[in-house]
Amino acid sequence: MSAPTTIETSELDDQTPPERGATARRWGTPALALAIVVGLLLGYAGGLLTPRLTRPGDASAEAGFARDMVTHHAQAVEMGMIAFQRSTDPEVRSIGGDIASAQQGEIGTMQTWLRSWGLDPAGSEPPMSWMPDGASLVKDGLMPGMATPEDMAKLRAAQGRELDVLFLDLMIKHHLGGIHMIDGVLDASDEPDVVATAQTMKNTQRNDLTNLQNALNRLGG
Structure with missing residues (x-):
C-alpha cells in the first residue's frame, strides 16, 4: 500500500467541510445506481442548455480536458462504488x-459537450496534450493522480479497514491530480460552460479532500 498522502494546505485553505447528509448511508446499492443514472441524465441536459456560436476544435484545450477528465472520472466512479458497496x-x-x-x-455533461461540438468522444490527440506540461504528467499511460492497475486490483480485493484506508489514500491522490487538470483548463479556456463546470468540479473536489483526509486521520491511515 502506498504511503499516506499529505494534502498541501494551499489546496484546503478557507475550505469549510460540507455537511454530508446521511442519505448515502441509508441508500442501498440499487438506489445509488438510480441516483447515478439520474445524475448522468442531468449532466447530459446541463451540457445542452447553453447554445454556442463558436465551438471548440478537435485539438482544443476544452476538447482535450473533456476527453481526459471523462477517463479520469470513470476511475473515481469505480473507486467510489467499491467504497460504497463494500466498506x-x-x-x-x-x-x-x-x-x-x-x-x-459530470461525465454526462462532458460527453454532451463533445457531441454538441461535433467531436469524436475519443479523439486523436495523446492524453494531456492540451496542457503545456501535459506530456510530462503522464506516467505509464496514467494521467495525474490516477491509480495504477495494481492499486485498483488491491482495492477490489481489500476488506475492512484495509479497504477504507486504501480507498481514502488513493482518492486523495486522484483528486489532487484532477484539480491540477482542472486548473489547466481554467487557465486555458474562456468557454463559459467549461469554465463554470470546471470551477464547480474544483470546489467539490477541494471539499471532498477535506472529508477524505479527516476520515483517513480518524482511521490512522
Missing part, C-alpha cells in the same frame, strides 16, 4: 457514494 465504515461509504454519483453526472 463497513459509514463515513467512508457516504464519501464513496457521493463521489460516484457526482462524478457520473
Whole structure:
C-alpha cells in the first residue's frame, strides 16, 4: 500500500467541510445506481442548455480536458462504488457514494459537450496534450493522480479497514491530480460552460479532500 498522502494546505485553505447528509448511508446499492443514472441524465441536459456560436476544435484545450477528465472520472466512479458497496465504515461509504454519483453526472455533461461540438468522444490527440506540461504528467499511460492497475486490483480485493484506508489514500491522490487538470483548463479556456463546470468540479473536489483526509486521520491511515 502506498504511503499516506499529505494534502498541501494551499489546496484546503478557507475550505469549510460540507455537511454530508446521511442519505448515502441509508441508500442501498440499487438506489445509488438510480441516483447515478439520474445524475448522468442531468449532466447530459446541463451540457445542452447553453447554445454556442463558436465551438471548440478537435485539438482544443476544452476538447482535450473533456476527453481526459471523462477517463479520469470513470476511475473515481469505480473507486467510489467499491467504497460504497463494500466498506463497513459509514463515513467512508457516504464519501464513496457521493463521489460516484457526482462524478457520473459530470461525465454526462462532458460527453454532451463533445457531441454538441461535433467531436469524436475519443479523439486523436495523446492524453494531456492540451496542457503545456501535459506530456510530462503522464506516467505509464496514467494521467495525474490516477491509480495504477495494481492499486485498483488491491482495492477490489481489500476488506475492512484495509479497504477504507486504501480507498481514502488513493482518492486523495486522484483528486489532487484532477484539480491540477482542472486548473489547466481554467487557465486555458474562456468557454463559459467549461469554465463554470470546471470551477464547480474544483470546489467539490477541494471539499471532498477535506472529508477524505479527516476520515483517513480518524482511521490512522
